[in-house]
Amino acid sequence: MGSRRPTLEAVAARARVSRATVSRVVNGQSTVDPEIRDAVLRAVAELGYVPNSAARSLVTRQTDSIALVVSEPPTRVFSDDPLFSLVVRTVSSELELAGKQAVLMLASSPQAQARVEDYVSSGHVDGVMLLSMHGADPLPGAVARMDVPAVSYGRPAVELPHVDNDNVGGAEQAVRHLLDSGRRRIAAIAGPQDMTAAQDRLTGYRDALRASDRRSIVAVGDFTRASGATAMRHLLEDDPGLDAVFAANDLMAVGALQALRKAGRRVPDDVAVVGFDDIEAADFTDPPLTTIRHPVVEQATAMVRLVLTPPAERASDRVVLPTELIVRDSA
Amino acid sequence: MGSRRPTLEAVAARARVSRATVSRVVNGQSTVDPEIRDAVLRAVAELGYVPNSAARSLVTRQTDSIALVVSEPPTRVFSDDPLFSLVVRTVSSELELAGKQAVLMLASSPQAQARVEDYVSSGHVDGVMLLSMHGADPLPGAVARMDVPAVSYGRPAVELPHVDNDNVGGAEQAVRHLLDSGRRRIAAIAGPQDMTAAQDRLTGYRDALRASDRRSIVAVGDFTRASGATAMRHLLEDDPGLDAVFAANDLMAVGALQALRKAGRRVPDDVAVVGFDDIEAADFTDPPLTTIRHPVVEQATAMVRLVLTPPAERASDRVVLPTELIVRDSA
DNA sequence: GCCGACGCGGAGAGCGCTCCCATACTGGGG
DNA sequence: CCCCAGTATGGGAGCGCTCTCCGCGTCGGC
Numbered sequence: 001m002g003s004r005r006p007t008l009e010a011v012a013a014r015a016r017v018s019r020a021t022v023s024r025v026v027n028g029q030s031t032v033d034p035e036i037r038d039a040v041l042r043a044v045a046e047l048g049y050v051p052n053s054a055a056r057s058l059v060t061r062q063t064d065s066i067a068l069v070v071s072e073p074p075t076r077v078f079s080d081d082p083l084f085s086l087v088v089r090t091v092s093s094e095l096e097l098a099g100k101q102a103v104l105m106l107a108s109s110p111q112a113q114a115r116v117e118d119y120v121s122s123g124h125v126d127g128v129m130l131l132s133m134h135g136a137d138p139l140p141g142a143v144a145r146m147d148v149p150a151v152s153y154g155r156p157a158v159e160l161p162h163v164d165n166d167n168v169g170g171a172e173q174a175v176r177h178l179l180d181s182g183r184r185r186i187a188a189i190a191g192p193q194d195m196t197a198a199q200d201r202l203t204g205y206r207d208a209l210r211a212s213d214r215r216s217i218v219a220v221g222d223f224t225r226a227s228g229a230t231a232m233r234h235l236l237e238d239d240p241g242l243d244a245v246f247a248a249n250d251l252m253a254v255g256a257l258q259a260l261r262k263a264g265r266r267v268p269d270d271v272a273v274v275g276f277d278d279i280e281a282a283d284f285t286d287p288p289l290t291t292i293r294h295p296v297v298e299q300a301t302a303m304v305r306l307v308l309t310p311p312a313e314r315a316s317d318r319v320v321l322p323t324e325l326i327v328r329d330s331a
Numbered sequence: 332m333g334s335r336r337p338t339l340e341a342v343a344a345r346a347r348v349s350r351a352t353v354s355r356v357v358n359g360q361s362t363v364d365p366e367i368r369d370a371v372l373r374a375v376a377e378l379g380y381v382p383n384s385a386a387r388s389l390v391t392r393q394t395d396s397i398a399l400v401v402s403e404p405p406t407r408v409f410s411d412d413p414l415f416s417l418v419v420r421t422v423s424s425e426l427e428l429a430g431k432q433a434v435l436m437l438a439s440s441p442q443a444q445a446r447v448e449d450y451v452s453s454g455h456v457d458g459v460m461l462l463s464m465h466g467a468d469p470l471p472g473a474v475a476r477m478d479v480p481a482v483s484y485g486r487p488a489v490e491l492p493h494v495d496n497d498n499v500g501g502a503e504q505a506v507r508h509l510l511d512s513g514r515r516r517i518a519a520i521a522g523p524q525d526m527t528a529a530q531d532r533l534t535g536y537r538d539a540l541r542a543s544d545r546r547s548i549v550a551v552g553d554f555t556r557a558s559g560a561t562a563m564r565h566l567l568e569d570d571p572g573l574d575a576v577f578a579a580n581d582l583m584a585v586g587a588l589q590a591l592r593k594a595g596r597r598v599p600d601d602v603a604v605v606g607f608d609d610i611e612a613a614d615f616t617d618p619p620l621t622t623i624r625h626p627v628v629e630q631a632t633a634m635v636r637l638v639l640t641p642p643a644e645r646a647s648d649r650v651v652l653p654t655e656l657i658v659r660d661s662a
Numbered sequence: 663g664c665c666g667a668c669g670c671g672g673a674g675a676g677c678g679c680t681c682c683c684a685t686a687c688t689g690g691g692g
Numbered sequence: 693c694c695c696c697a698g699t700a701t702g703g704g705a706g707c708g709c710t711c712t713c714c715g716c717g718t719c720g721g722c
Contacts, residue, residue: 001424005452005454050449050452050453050454051453052389052453052454053453053454054385054386054388054389054394054454055385055389057385058383058385058386058389058626063385063436068435084416085382085416088419088435089437092435092436092437093439093443095438096437096443096446100436101436101450102435102436102453103396103432103433103434103435104419104433104434104435105423105432105433106398106420106423106424106427112424112427115427119432121336121381122381122382122383122384123336123381123383123384123385124384124432126467243508317374
């Protein structure tokens with residue numbers, strides 16, 4: 001083992017051809033005589049030749065790997081884990097299909113961010129995918145300025161190609177469902193407003209209410225269950241007559257469910273509840289949660305496709321995927 | 332934008348020194364006159380120079396990245412997700428501390444495995460970490476044969492440096508706890524025997540029983556909840572007099588809990604139950620599950636340390652981390 | 663029968679970097 | 693005052709690969 005790996009040169013010598021010819025064979029060019037091609041292939045097999053990737057990418061200027069940058073502090077929100085896992089897995093296997101490799105980078109700390117920037121600008125990767133939800137995150141901006149294709153999972157705060165689910169439309173869907181079932185006084189528990197998803201969901205709620213000429217009543221949470229419960233209590237104090245609530249994510253909806261029960265309101269009889277995300281647990285709550293499902297796998301797939309498509313050939317720099325209303329018992 | 336990135340050469344020209352000197356400065360060698368060093372640094376900053384990693388690793392023969400190869404079919408076992416997520420995060424940030432990058436690779440299909448082998452042997456990475464639990468997995472064997480440091484998370488079926496938790500000891504701990512609390516007839520629900528962890532846990536169970544001269548009674552599950560319930564039913568049929576059960580993982584323990592309830596046995600009064608893993612849900616079962624916790628983060632950290640240490644300098648090729656008995660209400 | 667076209671293989675440059683080695687220059691001791 | 697050690701800098705080779713020429717040979721058409 002210790003010995004150096006065989007080079008193109010060695011293969012060429014063994015097959016009695018030139019380096020160029022071996023290169024042509026290895027890279028699958030058609031202009032090679034079948035007989036010579038076979039000889040080369042045999043030499044490759046005998047020597048166990050594998051091209052040196054550093055040498056190759058030095059001249060081709062591409063690396064066949066794409067970075068997936070996750071810029072959330074680890075396990076920040078518990079509900080992120082399944083999402084993280086699913087997105088990582090989808091991205092990775094989708095990339096594999098295209099003959100590319102996923103390089104996972106965490107960018108939780110400022111130093112880590114700097115490392116990411118260096119890594120990317122040193123030409124390690126052919127593209128960058130961002131998984132980052134906070135508006136204050138400096139990374140999307142930084143990445144957008146580098147001359148490497150970059151896309152984001154979810155709408156970033158800055159101008160950057162991205163694929164998002166239709167948060168506005170999903171929220172509208174939720175509220176319209178409430179409206180259609182005869183609810184009159186529909187409150188919202190909004191998410192942290194430094195996240196675009198939270199902003200968009202609030203916008204959807206407002207749009208839907210405005211369209212039907214109803215007043216909005218909003219409490220803001222931070223996407224955790226506890227904050228959902230607190231927000232629900234406030235909402236109940238402010239407007240005891242409310243008969244429905246739209247929570248910007250399921251975790252907060254679960255909190256709302258608990259607060260509602262504690263306040264003696266029946267769900268859905270007295271108050272209807274709709275969540276957002278369709279997390280695993282939504283099916284196990286009491287009552288099971290009506291919610292908005294968004295296509296995580298499709299979104300990840302679309303993101304991969306986007307980053308792999310040269311900007312010039314893209315139909316659009318922005319993909320928005322439809323959401324789906326999942327009706328269970330809570331509304 | 333658009334234009335080529337500046338090279339060492341450009342920096343040298345601007346700083347009016349030679350390439351070699353710039354290289355020395357960039358790589359932090361001490362033998363450079365402070366004045367010249369400053370001039371170089373200034374040129375670097377002005378030009379926004381970042382070293383080309385391909386060129387560098389072509390000559391240094393190292394890439395500063397390490398592969399993390401996950402060879403489970405995606406989301407096979409639901410309980411794997413948190414583990415996957417935690418290990419990935421730990422490995423990634425631990426590697427970052429050492430100035431290395433994590434390259435995540437999925438090797439679920441045979442083609443993907445082949446890709447991994449090519450990737451590794453083409454010199455893309457300086458080391459490989461394996462996350463694979465099945466004995467039938469051919470990858471550990473393949474990787475062990477290449478001249479790149481490889482380590483495994485969990486004991487692999489083949490000879491390969493690894494860091495594992497003490498599955499044998501943990502199972503012994505569990506059984507001993509049962510023994511100490513006066514249980515006389517202790518059954519086991521074993522995991523799939525093509526996984527080393529499952530083998531070891533069964534061994535621990537047997538060892539502990541043998542030490543106290545008791546007979547073992549074993550049903551085999553596949554680490555899922557449903558299989559735990561089924562196994563429990565069988566155990567109850569075979570030996571209605573049993574008063575304790577050790578399940579090789581928590582998911583199966585949860586299944587056992589359900590089967591026990593359905594059979595009218597009270598836990599822990601009639602039958603004591605101990606699980607393994609200490610998953611999130613172990614705290615929420617009824618009754619809360621007594622279980623064996625193993626140090627996931629420490630294990631991942633130790634694995635990183637192992638792969639980063641040249642074989643010659645290693646104290647040992649095998650690290651085994653202690654487990655901890657978490658006593659709740661089920662036993 | 664000659665010439666152009668075309669197909670295929672080879673030579674060689676060069677990608678951006680590191681590192682060995684030679685060279686210049688400094689200072690201290692004899 | 694000269695020489696030699698010691699130290700900082702430059703020159704240059706070469707890592708392994710791709711790709712652009714270039715040339716050779718063959719074939720077909722007029």
